Amino acid sequence: MSTSLPSLGYGLGLRSEYYQQILEQSPAVDWFEVISENYLVQGGKALYYLDAIAERYPLVMHGVSLSIGGPHPLDTDYLKQLQQLAARIQPAWISDHLCWSRGSAHQLHDLLPLPYTEESLYHVASRVLQVQDVLQRPLVLENVSSYVRAKADEFTEWEFLNALTHLTGCQLLLDVNNVYVSSRNHGFDAWTFIHNLPPQSIRQLHLAGHMDYGDYVVDTHDHPVCDPVWALYQQTLEHLGPVSTLLERDDHFPPFEDLLSELDKARSLGASALLRRTLCA
Amino acid sequence: MRLTDWQRAFEEHLLAETPVAGTGFAATLLGGPTLDVETGLAIYHNAYLSRLQDVLRQDFGALWYWLGDDEFASLTEAYVRRYPSAHYSLRWLGERFAGFIQEHLVAEQSAPLAELARLEWAFTLAFDAPPGTPLTLDDMARLPPPDWPGLQVNLAPTVQQIFCRFNTVETWRAAKAKSALHAGQPLDAPQVCLVWRDQQICRYRSLEPAQTCALAGMVSTGWCFSELCERLAVSHGEGAPLQAVSWLKQWVQDGLLERRIP
Numbered sequence: 001m002s003t004s005l006p007s008l009g010y011g012l013g014l015r016s017e018y019y020q021q022i023l024e025q026s027p028a029v030d031w032f033e034v035i036s037e038n039y040l041v042q043g044g045k046a047l048y049y050l051d052a053i054a055e056r057y058p059l060v061m062h063g064v065s066l067s068i069g070g071p072h073p074l075d076t077d078y079l080k081q082l083q084q085l086a087a088r089i090q091p092a093w094i095s096d097h098l099c100w101s102r103g104s105a106h107q108l109h110d111l112l113p114l115p116y117t118e119e120s121l122y123h124v125a126s127r128v129l130q131v132q133d134v135l136q137r138p139l140v141l142e143n144v145s146s147y148v149r150a151k152a153d154e155f156t157e158w159e160f161l162n163a164l165t166h167l168t169g170c171q172l173l174l175d176v177n178n179v180y181v182s183s184r185n186h187g188f189d190a191w192t193f194i195h196n197l198p199p200q201s202i203r204q205l206h207l208a209g210h211m212d213y214g215d216y217v218v219d220t221h222d223h224p225v226c227d228p229v230w231a232l233y234q235q236t237l238e239h240l241g242p243v244s245t246l247l248e249r250d251d252h253f254p255p256f257e258d259l260l261s262e263l264d265k266a267r268s269l270g271a272s273a274l275l276r277r278t279l280c281a
Numbered sequence: 282m283r284l285t286d287w288q289r290a291f292e293e294h295l296l297a298e299t300p301v302a303g304t305g306f307a308a309t310l311l312g313g314p315t316l317d318v319e320t321g322l323a324i325y326h327n328a329y330l331s332r333l334q335d336v337l338r339q340d341f342g343a344l345w346y347w348l349g350d351d352e353f354a355s356l357t358e359a360y361v362r363r364y365p366s367a368h369y370s371l372r373w374l375g376e377r378f379a380g381f382i383q384e385h386l387v388a389e390q391s392a393p394l395a396e397l398a399r400l401e402w403a404f405t406l407a408f409d410a411p412p413g414t415p416l417t418l419d420d421m422a423r424l425p426p427p428d429w430p431g432l433q434v435n436l437a438p439t440v441q442q443i444f445c446r447f448n449t450v451e452t453w454r455a456a457k458a459k460s461a462l463h464a465g466q467p468l469d470a471p472q473v474c475l476v477w478r479d480q481q482i483c484r485y486r487s488l489e490p491a492q493t494c495a496l497a498g499m500v501s502t503g504w505c506f507s508e509l510c511e512r513l514a515v516s517h518g519e520g521a522p523l524q525a526v527s528w529l530k531q532w533v534q535d536g537l538l539e540r541r542i543p
Binding site: 105109123 | 282283284285287288289291292295296308309310311312313314315316318320321322324325328329332333365366367368369370371372408409410411412438439478481
């Protein structure tokens with residue numbers, strides 16, 4: 001079994017802390033993922049660096065504000081700005097999260113979970129189709145970490161993602177760390193989640209760190225990737241074949257060299273997983 | 282429960298003062314083997330407030346330094362409860378903060394704090410405003426002599442003007458340097474502080490009253506260069522054109538002006 005989507009290789013989340021080093025050192029990073037909202041501005045340092053980095057590296061746009069499952073109408077102004085940014089930097093794809101981040105009254109600025117029901121499925125699917133019409137490309141949606149789930153769930157999360165890709169043709173950003181976090185919090189088997197996703201729809205993988213409180217785990221992106229997530233990542237690549245892999249870091253930023261070393265670790269563990277896949281084929 | 286009702290209940294939980302949700306909403310949820318519903322909901326509730334407060338700490342770092350952790354936390358919590366975020370980007374969260382400080386605190390306390398908030402917000406506006414096409418000294422050198430008298434200018438889009446009655450600029454500088462503050466001292470005479478972006482760097486400068494009037498005359502009232510010289514003749518006599526050229530050169534060097542095309 002193999003994904004049909006080409007891989008960009010091993011990338012990093014573009015963060016302002018590292019702009020200057022990226023331009024000065026031209027590090028061996030295959031691509032960068034940018035947080036779309038950080039660049040929906042009209043000028044200044046962020047756009048200056050974005051343009052300079054776009055000349056040297058492939059970019060992917062990753063949003064946090066689409067609120068694809070929200071109770072509000074889709075924000076057409078936001079979508080228009082995404083389109084304009086996409087025209088500027090020509091991203092390989094555009095992603096956001098399977099969640100809602102805006103309520104009926106206010107912006108909530110969090111990646112909130114949805115009940116996995118038929119009602120949610122049709123609500124989200126119709127909005128994904130609208131977004132894809134505007135952006136003129138498949139939307140890539142990421143599974144989020146969660147800390148509660150709805151009693152009303154009629155699907156597992158992976159069943160919901162399967163159904164959504166089937167209904168809309170959207171693609172998936174499989175966050176391996178989020179699967180691990182949610183599996184610990186809700187008591188499901190992480191591999192069952194990953195193994196049951198449609199391989200041909202998985203466009204990208206995310207790796208990140210979290211805070212482990214013992215009884216539960218919180219997705220914080222402020223630590224290196226932990227061993228169980230590395231193991232799950234290897235198992236995922238062995239199953240899927242090469243998939244674009246992105247290392248995220250959003251707080252407690254380490255020296256750039258340390259982040260590059262962690263990306264090298266992903267590269268090396270990924271290579272051995274893919275070798276095993278070849279040998280076992 | 283319909284999806285929209287469930288989401289409204291979730292939203293009410295996030296915006297509530299207490300991290301404990303109403304029993305009705307909590308009853309629609311499941312926890313995990315070692316994560317109960319109450320703790321799960323508290324994670325979302327706490328993350329909502331702390332994420333917004335983090336943004337305000339970054340955008341109003343001098344105010345945070347002045348007030349200290351506890352007072353700043355109380356003020357920002359009151360702010361986000363009074364004005365929950367309305368824009369998809371957290372970049373705009375602090376837009377009403379200065380106004381809120383004026384509403385929320387007694388006048389003697391609020392005036393210098395709000396002024397500092399306005400100054401810090403001006404930096405955020407200058408930071409990512411459209412660059413425009415500021416006049417350069419080269420542009421001025423190429424300006425044909427017959428065009429000089431009628432030259433009119435606007436402020437470049439990054440330029441912000443803050444009217445200061447207190448030693449706000451000094452307070453901001455001291456806070457940035459993490460040194461001792463003598464905040465909230467009234468100035469002998471109010472001053473305008475300009476904040477703008479030059480290339481990718483934010484800059485600031487306080488103007489003396491005479492220069493403030495001259496700049497306002499050009500960019501707000503719409504004086505052309507010859508009118509500026511005429512106005513300055515009252516105070517500077519024959520030295521008026523020299524003073525006008527000197528200020529204009531300074532403003533252009535700073536990247537403050539765009540040419541206004543009639």
